[in-house]
Amino acid sequence: MSGDSLELRDARTALKRGADKAGMEPASHNREVGRPSGTPGEKYQRILDAAVEVIAERGYFNSPVSAIAARAGVADGTIYLYFKNKDDVLRTAIDATYGKFHDQLEEEFRTVHDPKGQLEAIARLHLESAAVNRNMAILMQTEMRQSAKFIAEFSHKHLVRYIQVVREVVRRGQQDGCFRRDVSDGVVAHCLFGAIDELLSSAVFTGREYDAKATAAQVIDVVLNGIGV
Numbered sequence: 001m002s003g004d005s006l007e008l009r010d011a012r013t014a015l016k017r018g019a020d021k022a023g024m025e026p027a028s029h030n031r032e033v034g035r036p037s038g039t040p041g042e043k044y045q046r047i048l049d050a051a052v053e054v055i056a057e058r059g060y061f062n063s064p065v066s067a068i069a070a071r072a073g074v075a076d077g078t079i080y081l082y083f084k085n086k087d088d089v090l091r092t093a094i095d096a097t098y099g100k101f102h103d104q105l106e107e108e109f110r111t112v113h114d115p116k117g118q119l120e121a122i123a124r125l126h127l128e129s130a131a132v133n134r135n136m137a138i139l140m141q142t143e144m145r146q147s148a149k150f151i152a153e154f155s156h157k158h159l160v161r162y163i164q165v166v167r168e169v170v171r172r173g174q175q176d177g178c179f180r181r182d183v184s185d186g187v188v189a190h191c192l193f194g195a196i197d198e199l200l201s202s203a204v205f206t207g208r209e210y211d212a213k214a215t216a217a218q219v220i221d222v223v224l225n226g227i228g229v
Contacts, residue, residue: 119220
């Protein structure tokens with residue numbers, strides 16, 4: 001068996017593992033590629049990271065696959081072992097980011113049980129995402145908003161899940177008597193997302209940094225209590 005065949009088989013094995021983890025269908029391709037350094041699993045992650053970096057710096061339409069491959073340190077053809085096209089790379093990177101967000105949220109909810117504390121956890125983790133991965137924050141606040149297709153996909157997938165989590169927390173708080181029952185849980189959820197999203201936009205466009213914990217507490221205070229004295 002040739003070295004190229006081993007490379008292809010190893011790459012496909014990593015692709016399947018990565019696809020299972022990210023909830024995606026692996027691309028099916030039979031083209032030969034070179035032998036860049038690093039294991040298949042490492043290359044898969046390098047491609048995702050490189051795509052986010054390049055698109056954040058250059059914009060989606062000015063970021064060819066060749067530029068992503070160069071940043072990742074792989075041959076152009078290697079990308080097509082893992083992904084169907086540039087759109088597929090971007091979707092997978094976004095899926096992985098929001099998957100991590102929800103995993104962190106589930107971990108927080110294991111120890112934080114009161115509804116107000118859970119809302120603060122959602123807001124804090126959302127704000128922290130910009131500091132943890134600034135390139136993804138730039139991409140989400142700029143490039144995503146210029147594509148109706150990606151906005152529609154995001155709205156029907158990640159935003160729906162985010163809003164649903166907040167609504168469930170609000171409903172529990174209403175049932176426990178912590179929150180007013182005459183307020184729509186959907187309105188509260190969209191207000192919370194909108195407030196955090198706007199703060200992230202400010203961070204991206206102005207370079208302003210936020211104390212995630214303190215800012216999250218203030219946002220929740222405004223959402224729950226308003227600004228009246």
